[in-house]
Every structure is written in C-alpha cells, then in structure tokens.
Amino acid sequence: MAVASKLIENNFRMNRLPHIWCPGCGHGIIMRGIAEAIENLGYDKEKVCIISGIGCSSRAPGYMDFNTLHTTHGRALAFATGVKLANPDLKVIVVSGDGDATAIGGNHLIHAARRNIDITTIIFNNNIYGMTGGQYSPTTPHGDLGTTAPYGNVDNVFDICRLAEGAGATYVARGTVYHAKQLEKNIENALKNKGFSVVEGISICPTYYGRKNRKGNAPEMMMNLKDTTLDKKVAAKLPQEKVEGKLIIGEFVNKSQPEFCEEYHKIVDKFTKED
Amino acid sequence: MSKKKNVSLKTNQAWCKGCGICVAFCPVKILELKKDKIHITDKEKCIKCGLCELRCPDFAIYLEEEENGQ
Amino acid sequence: MVSKNVKLMQGNEACVEGALAAGMKFFAGYPITPSTEIAELSAQKLPRVGGKFIQMEDEIAGMAATIGGSLAGLKSMTATSGPGFSLKQENIGYAMLTEIPCVIVNVQRGGPSTGLPTAPSQSDVMQAKWGTHGDHPVIALTPSSVRETYDLTIQAFNFAEKYRTPVFLMMDEIIGHMREKIEIPDSSEIEIFDRVTPEESEKETYKAYDNSLEVPKMAAFGKGFRFHVTGLMHDEFGFPKNDTTVTEILMDRIMGKIENNLDDIILYDEYYTEDMDLLILSYGGTVRSVLSAVREAQRNGKKVGVFKAKTLWPFPEKRIVELSKTVDKIVVAEMNLGQYFYEVDRVAGKNCEVSLLGKANGEPITPTEVLNKIEEVL
CATH class of the missing domain: 3.40.50.920 (Rossmann fold)
Incomplete structure (x- = not known):
C-alpha cells in the first residue's frame, strides 16, 4: 500500500523518510517544491545533482533520490562549482540556509553569482540557526531574539535577493512556504535559467525562531507570511504607504547572459576541436 | 492543484508530526488532529483542492489517483 | 634511436607536467606564493588537453571545487602554501572521510602566519599529518629534485586513485622554484592507476562505501548510481548514521586501507x-x-x-x-x-x-x- 504521493515516491528515498525536521518546520514544503519542479521539467534523475552545506536545510539532499552531496558548512556552492565545471551535463542544484548561504558561505554565493555559473541555489530562509538551537543569523530581523541575541539582535539583515542581484545572478526570486505553488513555479523558472539562479524560500521555524520571538505555532507563522508579504506585481499597483514594511515576493531578475561553463568550453573547444 | 474527481485524500499518520498546518488551511474544514495525528472528519466534503498536500511539510497527506477497479 | 625529451624546468612546472602525465583533468585553486606557477601552468595547459581550470574566490573554495571535480569523475588537483594549507584543512578532512581522491600540493614557505612567503621551509610536515580535525589516514610525499617532483606527482595521483583518498605532495620553496634539467620519461614508461569504478550491472546494488572492500569502488556523479555523500559518519550507502558500530567499522576501514599497504606506499632512498x-x-x-x-x-x-x-x-x-x-x-x-x-x-x-x-x-x-x-x- 502506498504511503505517499507519486511525487514523493518518484523523487525521494522512501526508506529515508520521514525527515528529521521539527513539527511545523517549513523546509519540507520547499523540498517538495524542488521535487515537483524537477518532475515538471522532466529532468533525467541520473543527471540531477543536489548539493548542500550544513544546517537544517542541508539535510534535504539525503532524502532526495538523485546524485546527492552533503558538504561542509557554507561551502556547497564551491563544491557545486567543481562538480558543474567538471561535468556541465549535470543539472546542479544547491540547497542552503540563511546562515549557510549568507554568513559562512556568503563569499561563495556572491562569486558563484558573479561567474553566472549554471547552478540553481535554493535558500531555505528561516531567519535563525536552527540546527544549533536558535542563534541569530544574517536574516534575523533587527531587534529579534536569538539564543546569542538575548537582549535583541543589533545586527541588520541581508536582503538575499538584492545581494544576489547585485552580485550578478541572472535569475532571482523570493517566495514563501505559504505561497507554496508560486514558490514551486519560481524554482521551476530558476532551473530553466541557464546561469546562476537564486530562489529565496522564506520558511518557518516554529521551534526556535517562532517560540523565542512569540510568533505563534506553525499555522500562525504561515498566516503571518500571508499577512506580511506582497506580490511584486500587486505591490506595483499599490500606493507606497500600503507597501511599506511588507516583504515583496516574486521574480526580481530573469535575464539571459553568457554562462561560465559555456564560456570556458569555448576555450577548450579552440584547442580540442581542430579539424 | 488537482481539480480531478478521480482522486481521493489519503493520510500517512506515521509521517504526520501534528503541526496543524493542513488543518488550519483546509477550506472546507474537514481535517483535525487527534493525539497529534491527522484525521479526516468528513471525506465526502473534500473538494480535492490539494492545499493540504502542497503545504504539508511531512508529505503525510496527499491526493491519490484512484486506479480503475479500485 | 629515440631522441630523449630533455627540458629545463622548475619544480612547480615539473609538478604540472607530472600531473598531466598522470591524467589530471581538473584544477581549482587560489594564487599563493610560492606555489602560484602551478596554478598558472595548469590554467595554460589544461584546456589544451580538454581539462578544466578554475581560479576560485578563496583557498577553501579551491579545495571544495577540487573535491567536486573529482566526484564528477575527473582527476583533480589543487596547489597552495602554508596559509592556504591551513584554510583548506576542513575540506581536506571531508575528502578523507568521504574518500574522494585528489592531490593537494603544498609548496612550503616560512611560517607561522604570513611568515616568509618567498623563503623555503618544511614547517607543515606535522600539519599534513594532523592539520584537519579527527583521526584520519594520511599519505604525504615529498620530492627533493625537479625530476622527483615529476615522478612523485604521478605517484601522488596513483595513490589517490588507488586508495580513494586525498594525497599531499609536500614540496618546499627550494624545489618549487629551482630549475634543473630533467628527462621527461616516455608515456610508455609511466604507470598510471585509475580509480576502480562500478560496472553497469552493479547499479542496483552499488555501495559507495562497501566495507567488504578495502577500497570501495567509486562511481562518478551522473553515471547512473545516484548515491549520497556526506561528511557525517555514514553507512555503506553513504547515508548518515549516528552509531558507534557503524563509525568503528568505517574508521577501521579508512585507516586500514593505508596502514595495511605500507609497503606499497612508503618510498625512500x-x-x-x-x-x-x-x-x-x-x-x-x-x-x-x-x-x-x-x-x-x-x-x-x-x-x-x-x-x-x-x-x-x-x-x-x-x-x-x-x-x-x-x-x-x-x-x-x-x-x-x-x-x-x-x-x-x-x-x-x-x-x-x-x-x-x-x-x-x-x-x-x-x-x-x-x-x-x-x-x-x-
């Protein structure tokens, strides 16, 4: 008897499930979205490679039935760059967290974007270091609490999408686990882009971030995502005061530019494809 | 979201962690938690919108296509 | 009579020539004195043989990409010196536990810290052994001439491939920058070892960390084996296991594959x-x-x-x-x-x-x- 949908059975290592994430953690929703996007695009599983660093999000590849690599903290994109350049036929996806991608791995994020290497990066942003028990991250809002910000966080947040855009990513989008279908579409479009793509998936962490900051239970945190976000297209039609303070979701960049591996291969071809 | 009528709602209680997301967002309110596990209270009323499946972080509720003869 | 291929070159150059002879197809690195010529020459020569070179954003990334290149099936190398060697250590440990073959060249300079960038030293000998955390197997070779650099670079690749492990080539600035006349051996005289890969027929049963083998077979990503690799302690399929017995078996095997082959690995004159x-x-x-x-x-x-x-x-x-x-x-x-x-x-x-x-x-x-x-x- 089936225990899960066809989507799950087709794309996951069934004997590895259920996953380790806490009750109400939004990460499973993003992971499902990645699987759905891959399936919609009809990729050959043997050619899909999913690479992660360290943290809650980084456990995703272990559950997914592809070529999967769970690397060191912050370095997933650097490993992925090696894999992709060595074999450009592989469809390389990096899953990362807010701390993994923008703190310890921030340098790799901006440089992968600058190169426009064909890697799709999905950042599971739960605004906290969950695996280590709730320390503040580069996306923990100013003033919020973490176990290492017991009197309120004095840091400012990174806007991951603007960071990625500024660094040269050719596809950039933000979605949330509440808006799961749109997020899935963002991931699909990111995969279709031949170049460096970043999708910031706003997740929820009821166990650490939520509890510490009195954000309520999982359904309440989901509701909060609905209430505090605005779609880019909707926001464009609203007066400024109605947009103020809202987190904008949607596609920010989707453009075509020369891709790193293709550019490099032009050099290789010069030497190896002589008649 | 599937609008198909030949699908039916299934649950996998072993994977359910009782977060309550599906219960909160079911448009026809036919889901509830019993002892922290998902239960369908009135399967007949299910409109098969798939929102529960889409937002279940644990893949513990889903619409399954009914095969012929089943 | 076959004319001899005699060249004047420095140690760093001989390292690249040896690597190419061994089948290097991928190099990821970061500039650092006194190893930089190895990156420069790799950048120049690799695309000519269908290989890939990439200058990464930092030393850590250089190590990570080298491991990634090897996982995708290419013989991979990186080169560095003291400060970079320090930065690479975490990912070197990753390659050791995940058993990814690669060669790490360290052209040693004076340290600690920035130290003496253009002066020789042999101060990273213990770092090669103990630089990354945890118990781990180590193979480190060290050449004393330009020709030996050529030979030991090939040997380093062979050991890496044979034992599925990162191998250090511990040069020093004297050897790296010294120019000598060397005779490049004919390819027929060079013994090359390539990693053992699983057969097509093993797709369903493939264990990337098969403990019944001293050195498990290594599939490349994309070849149809869809396995998992993690820096966590793992079972034979590569999946994380927080288990004392699994850890003991794994550690015994990865230590044993080196310790049981000392006669093959230990070279001296x-x-x-x-x-x-x-x-x-x-x-x-x-x-x-x-x-x-x-x-x-x-x-x-x-x-x-x-x-x-x-x-x-x-x-x-x-x-x-x-x-x-x-x-x-x-x-x-x-x-x-x-x-x-x-x-x-x-x-x-x-x-x-x-x-x-x-x-x-x-x-x-x-x-x-x-x-x-x-x-x-x-």
Missing part, C-alpha cells in the same frame, strides 16, 4: 647505509645539502649514511627502527624547529641517540651546517 656510524635522515630540498655534505664526509673517511624519506606519511617506522639498531646516532635535518625529529626520536630513540639539525629562518640548511653537525656528533 638510502645512501651509504650499509656501513655507517651516523645516519642523517632528511627529506625534500634539505636532502641536497645533506648529500653534498655527506659525500664530503665520506671523502674524509667518515661513515655517514643518509635516509631520504620520499613518503613522509605514513611514517617509515619499520625501516627507521631497523637502521637505528645499526648506528650510534641519527641526525634529523629539516627546515623547521623539530617536527619529523620527534617522530624519529619516538621510534629510534631507544636504540640510538637522535638529534636535530633544524632551521626555520627562511634560509636553507647549508652543506657547511650539515658538516659542522657531523663533526659535532661524531
């Missing part, structure tokens, strides 16, 4: 060791001064032998113990303040007197200093 009163043990660039001094000492009737380590790790314990029983004294000559010395003293100290000729001021140990040491101890 000996000079005048049949009849000697004093043995000088040295390696890398320092050996050149040692040999020059010892030849002089021999001319003066002194019975001095030389043990030149080509494999630093695993430690050539068995042979050093044997030799220590045949002499009164051993001198360890190295460009540091005593690293290999302590290891030699540990195994040989009960059989003879072991002393250090160490120097870490950025200058090589000179033949005169070696001669003075010989006078002092004999």
Whole structure:
C-alpha cells in the first residue's frame, strides 16, 4: 500500500523518510517544491545533482533520490562549482540556509553569482540557526531574539535577493512556504535559467525562531507570511504607504547572459576541436 | 492543484508530526488532529483542492489517483 | 634511436607536467606564493588537453571545487602554501572521510602566519599529518629534485586513485622554484592507476562505501548510481548514521586501507647505509645539502649514511627502527624547529641517540651546517 504521493515516491528515498525536521518546520514544503519542479521539467534523475552545506536545510539532499552531496558548512556552492565545471551535463542544484548561504558561505554565493555559473541555489530562509538551537543569523530581523541575541539582535539583515542581484545572478526570486505553488513555479523558472539562479524560500521555524520571538505555532507563522508579504506585481499597483514594511515576493531578475561553463568550453573547444 | 474527481485524500499518520498546518488551511474544514495525528472528519466534503498536500511539510497527506477497479 | 625529451624546468612546472602525465583533468585553486606557477601552468595547459581550470574566490573554495571535480569523475588537483594549507584543512578532512581522491600540493614557505612567503621551509610536515580535525589516514610525499617532483606527482595521483583518498605532495620553496634539467620519461614508461569504478550491472546494488572492500569502488556523479555523500559518519550507502558500530567499522576501514599497504606506499632512498656510524635522515630540498655534505664526509673517511624519506606519511617506522639498531646516532635535518625529529626520536630513540639539525629562518640548511653537525656528533 502506498504511503505517499507519486511525487514523493518518484523523487525521494522512501526508506529515508520521514525527515528529521521539527513539527511545523517549513523546509519540507520547499523540498517538495524542488521535487515537483524537477518532475515538471522532466529532468533525467541520473543527471540531477543536489548539493548542500550544513544546517537544517542541508539535510534535504539525503532524502532526495538523485546524485546527492552533503558538504561542509557554507561551502556547497564551491563544491557545486567543481562538480558543474567538471561535468556541465549535470543539472546542479544547491540547497542552503540563511546562515549557510549568507554568513559562512556568503563569499561563495556572491562569486558563484558573479561567474553566472549554471547552478540553481535554493535558500531555505528561516531567519535563525536552527540546527544549533536558535542563534541569530544574517536574516534575523533587527531587534529579534536569538539564543546569542538575548537582549535583541543589533545586527541588520541581508536582503538575499538584492545581494544576489547585485552580485550578478541572472535569475532571482523570493517566495514563501505559504505561497507554496508560486514558490514551486519560481524554482521551476530558476532551473530553466541557464546561469546562476537564486530562489529565496522564506520558511518557518516554529521551534526556535517562532517560540523565542512569540510568533505563534506553525499555522500562525504561515498566516503571518500571508499577512506580511506582497506580490511584486500587486505591490506595483499599490500606493507606497500600503507597501511599506511588507516583504515583496516574486521574480526580481530573469535575464539571459553568457554562462561560465559555456564560456570556458569555448576555450577548450579552440584547442580540442581542430579539424 | 488537482481539480480531478478521480482522486481521493489519503493520510500517512506515521509521517504526520501534528503541526496543524493542513488543518488550519483546509477550506472546507474537514481535517483535525487527534493525539497529534491527522484525521479526516468528513471525506465526502473534500473538494480535492490539494492545499493540504502542497503545504504539508511531512508529505503525510496527499491526493491519490484512484486506479480503475479500485 | 629515440631522441630523449630533455627540458629545463622548475619544480612547480615539473609538478604540472607530472600531473598531466598522470591524467589530471581538473584544477581549482587560489594564487599563493610560492606555489602560484602551478596554478598558472595548469590554467595554460589544461584546456589544451580538454581539462578544466578554475581560479576560485578563496583557498577553501579551491579545495571544495577540487573535491567536486573529482566526484564528477575527473582527476583533480589543487596547489597552495602554508596559509592556504591551513584554510583548506576542513575540506581536506571531508575528502578523507568521504574518500574522494585528489592531490593537494603544498609548496612550503616560512611560517607561522604570513611568515616568509618567498623563503623555503618544511614547517607543515606535522600539519599534513594532523592539520584537519579527527583521526584520519594520511599519505604525504615529498620530492627533493625537479625530476622527483615529476615522478612523485604521478605517484601522488596513483595513490589517490588507488586508495580513494586525498594525497599531499609536500614540496618546499627550494624545489618549487629551482630549475634543473630533467628527462621527461616516455608515456610508455609511466604507470598510471585509475580509480576502480562500478560496472553497469552493479547499479542496483552499488555501495559507495562497501566495507567488504578495502577500497570501495567509486562511481562518478551522473553515471547512473545516484548515491549520497556526506561528511557525517555514514553507512555503506553513504547515508548518515549516528552509531558507534557503524563509525568503528568505517574508521577501521579508512585507516586500514593505508596502514595495511605500507609497503606499497612508503618510498625512500638510502645512501651509504650499509656501513655507517651516523645516519642523517632528511627529506625534500634539505636532502641536497645533506648529500653534498655527506659525500664530503665520506671523502674524509667518515661513515655517514643518509635516509631520504620520499613518503613522509605514513611514517617509515619499520625501516627507521631497523637502521637505528645499526648506528650510534641519527641526525634529523629539516627546515623547521623539530617536527619529523620527534617522530624519529619516538621510534629510534631507544636504540640510538637522535638529534636535530633544524632551521626555520627562511634560509636553507647549508652543506657547511650539515658538516659542522657531523663533526659535532661524531
């Protein structure tokens, strides 16, 4: 008897499930979205490679039935760059967290974007270091609490999408686990882009971030995502005061530019494809 | 979201962690938690919108296509 | 008559030539003196043979991409020096536990910290052994001439592929930047070892970490085996396991694959060791001064032998113990303040007197200093 949908059975290592994430953690929703996007695009599983660093999000590849690599903290994109350049036929996806991608791995994020290497990066942003028990991250809002910000966080947040855009990513989008279908579409479009793509998936962490900051239970945190976000297209039609303070979701960049591996291969071809 | 009528709602209680997301967002309110596990209270009323499946972080509720003869 | 392929080149260049002869197809690195020529030449030569070069954003990324390239099926190398070697350590440990073959060249310079970027040292010998955290197997080779750099680079790739492990090539600035005339061997004379990969028929049963094999077969990503790789302790399929028994079995195997093959891995040369009163043990660039001094000492009737380590790790314990029983004294000559010395003293100290000729001021140990040491101890 089936225990899960066809989507799950087709794309996951069934004997590895259920996953380790806490009750109400939004990460499973993003992971499902990645699987759905891959399936919609009809990729050959043997050619899909999913690479992660360290943290809650980084456990995703272990559950997914592809070529999967769970690397060191912050370095997933650097490993992925090696894999992709060595074999450009592989469809390389990096899953990362807010701390993994923008703190310890921030340098790799901006440089992968600058190169426009064909890697799709999905950042599971739960605004906290969950695996280590709730320390503040580069996306923990100013003033919020973490176990290492017991009197309120004095840091400012990174806007991951603007960071990625500024660094040269050719596809950039933000979605949330509440808006799961749109997020899935963002991931699909990111995969279709031949170049460096970043999708910031706003997740929820009821166990650490939520509890510490009195954000309520999982359904309440989901509701909060609905209430505090605005779609880019909707926001464009609203007066400024109605947009103020809202987190904008949607596609920010989707453009075509020369891709790193293709550019490099032009050099290789010069030497190896002589008649 | 599937609008198909030949699908039916299934649950996998072993994977359910009782977060309550599906219960909160079911448009026809036919889901509830019993002892922290998902239960369908009135399967007949299910409109098969798939929102529960889409937002279940644990893949513990889903619409399954009914095969012929089943 | 076949014309000999004789060239004048520096050690760093010989390293790249050796790597290419061994089948290197991927290099990821970051510029650092005195290893930079290895990156520059790799950048120039790799695309000409269908290979790939990438300059990464930092040393850590250079190591990570090297591992990634190897996982995708290419023979991969990176090169660095002291500060970069420090930065690479975490990912080196990753490659050791996940058993990803690759070659890490360290052209050693004076340290600690930024130290003496353009001066030679052999101060990273212990870092090669213990630099990354946790217990782990280590293979580290060290050349003492330009030709030996060529040969040992090939050997480093062969060991990496054969034992599915990262291998260090511990050069020093003397060897890296010294120019010598070398004869490049014909490819027919070079033995190349490629990693053992699983057969198509093994797709359903493939275990990337099969404990029934000393060295499990390694599939490349994209070849239809869809396996998992993690830096966590893992079972035979590569999945994380927080389990003492699984950890013990895995650790025993990855330590054992090196420790059970010492005779294959440990390489050294000996000079005048049949009849000697004093043995000088040295390696890398320092050996050149040692040999020059010892030849002089021999001319003066002194019975001095030389043990030149080509494999630093695993430690050539068995042979050093044997030799220590045949002499009164051993001198360890190295460009540091005593690293290999302590290891030699540990195994040989009960059989003879072991002393250090160490120097870490950025200058090589000179033949005169070696001669003075010989006078002092004999």
